[in-house]
Amino acid sequence: MNLFGNAVPWRSIAKEALERTAIVTRFLCLLHVTNTYICTPTLVYGPSMLPTLNLTGDVLLAERVSHRLGKVRPGDVVLVRSPVDPRKSLTKRVVAMGGDKVTFVVDPRNSDRVRTITVPRGHVWIQGDNIYASRDSRQFGAVPYGLVEGKILCRCILMCIVASIVCIKRTPCSPMQVWPLDGFGLLHH
Amino acid sequence: MNLFGNAVPWRSIAKEALERTAIVTRFLCLLHVTNTYICTPTLVYGPSMLPTLNLTGDVLLAERVSHRLGKVRPGDVVLVRSPVDPRKSLTKRVVAMGGDKVTFVVDPRNSDRVRTITVPRGHVWIQGDNIYASRDSRQFGAVPYGLVEGKILCRVWPLDGFGLLHH
Numbered sequence: 001m002n003l004f005g006n007a008v009p010w011r012s013i014a015k016e017a018l019e020r021t022a023i024v025t026r027f028l029c030l031l032h033v034t035n036t037y038i039c040t041p042t043l044v045y046g047p048s049m050l051p052t053l054n055l056t057g058d059v060l061l062a063e064r065v066s067h068r069l070g071k072v073r074p075g076d077v078v079l080v081r082s083p084v085d086p087r088k089s090l091t092k093r094v095v096a097m098g099g100d101k102v103t104f105v106v107d108p109r110n111s112d113r114v115r116t117i118t119v120p121r122g123h124v125w126i127q128g129d130n131i132y133a134s135r136d137s138r139q140f141g142a143v144p145y146g147l148v149e150g151k152i153l154c155r156c157i158l159m160c161i162v163a164s165i166v167c168i169k170r171t172p173c174s175p176m177q178v179w180p181l182d183g184f185g186l187l188h189h
Numbered sequence: 190m191n192l193f194g195n196a197v198p199w200r201s202i203a204k205e206a207l208e209r210t211a212i213v214t215r216f217l218c219l220l221h222v223t224n225t226y227i228c229t230p231t232l233v234y235g236p237s238m239l240p241t242l243n244l245t246g247d248v249l250l251a252e253r254v255s256h257r258l259g260k261v262r263p264g265d266v267v268l269v270r271s272p273v274d275p276r277k278s279l280t281k282r283v284v285a286m287g288g289d290k291v292t293f294v295v296d297p298r299n300s301d302r303v304r305t306i307t308v309p310r311g312h313v314w315i316q317g318d319n320i321y322a323s324r325d326s327r328q329f330g331a332v333p334y335g336l337v338e339g340k341i342l343c344r345v346w347p348l349d350g351f352g353l354l355h356h
Contacts, residue, residue: 012263023337048277052215081333081335082311082333082335083203083311083312083313083333083335084309084310084311085310085333086311086333086335120273120329121274122272122274122275123272124274140309143333144270144271144272144275144332144333144336145275146271146272146275146335146336147333147336152323
């Protein structure tokens with residue numbers, strides 16, 4: 001029997017494949033639009049935001065509406081594109097906005113020297129909560145507001161469990177963090 | 190006759206209105222996605238890029254793919270979000286990338302003083318072609334690469350300047 005004979009319904013197979021591809025594509029588009037313009041989960045790790053965020057990884061919900069409306073205030077934890085390596089994003093706390101004076105300890109490991117700087121207009125000053133192990137505005141200066149990509153809303157505790165199970169290299173979060181659910185909800189300072 | 194009687198076909202009117210709104214919404218979404226991820230027309234004006242760009246306004250086509258792939262080179266005219274006012278975008282020329290040394294005239298109207306600076310890693314140095322009337326990296330310093338929003342391809346309007354920008 002001819003391979004292209006009428007017994008094999010190529011046309012309907014192709015049509016069905018196209019329909020399913022269209023459904024998947026529409027879903028991915030919707031996901032992308034939600035992630036870019038409404039809110040997105042992000043995985044963050046590292047010591048620079050201890051004790052607020054874990055060393056070994058947290059899944060946070062970042063909303064992407066406020067920064068477009070200019071509603072970023074000192075005290076907010078924000079997602080910022082790194083001015084030093086544009087392929088990375090950082091999660092730090094906003095300490096001062098443009099026009100404010102900020103006083104900070106330059107190198108807390110080695111000295112108590114303190115500096116005061118006025119943040120230029122249109123910039124923000126970001127610092128990690130763990131100033132002993134954080135590369136932030138104290139090293140690379142005030143960050144232009146245009147690099148702010150989102151504001152962290154809360155931590156997704158169930159996703160933290162999933163993330164710690166999936167990431168074999170990192171040690172899992174300690175049980176204290178999982179239960180009782182005191183890690184869920186708005187981030188404390 | 191009752192306003193909500195069967196003579197006025199409300200259901201089909203509502204259905205048709207919804208369909209048309211859906212078509213318009215899909216078109217706007219497609220337009221937005223094209224503008225953000227492929228290429229977009231932008232209107233630029235001002236004296237800072239004379240003689241390459243006009244004082245009174247040019248419509249340029251900016252493509253938004255290269256900068257995501259890191260293919261921005263010195264000599265490219267780029268669209269950059271302003272580090273001083275995050276609601277504005279600037280159109281300037283990239284003079285140096287991170288790691289390069291850049292030599293520039295600090296204030297050409299008043300003196301010939303020249304400075305040399307090394308551009309920090311992850312930043313670009315942008316200058317307007319008309320250094321006498323341009324607020325650029327000479328005033329606000331090197332700009333983080335993350336603020337680059339697109340690369341200018343060609344001029345679309347006015348028609349007698351249509352085509353690629355000359356250096």
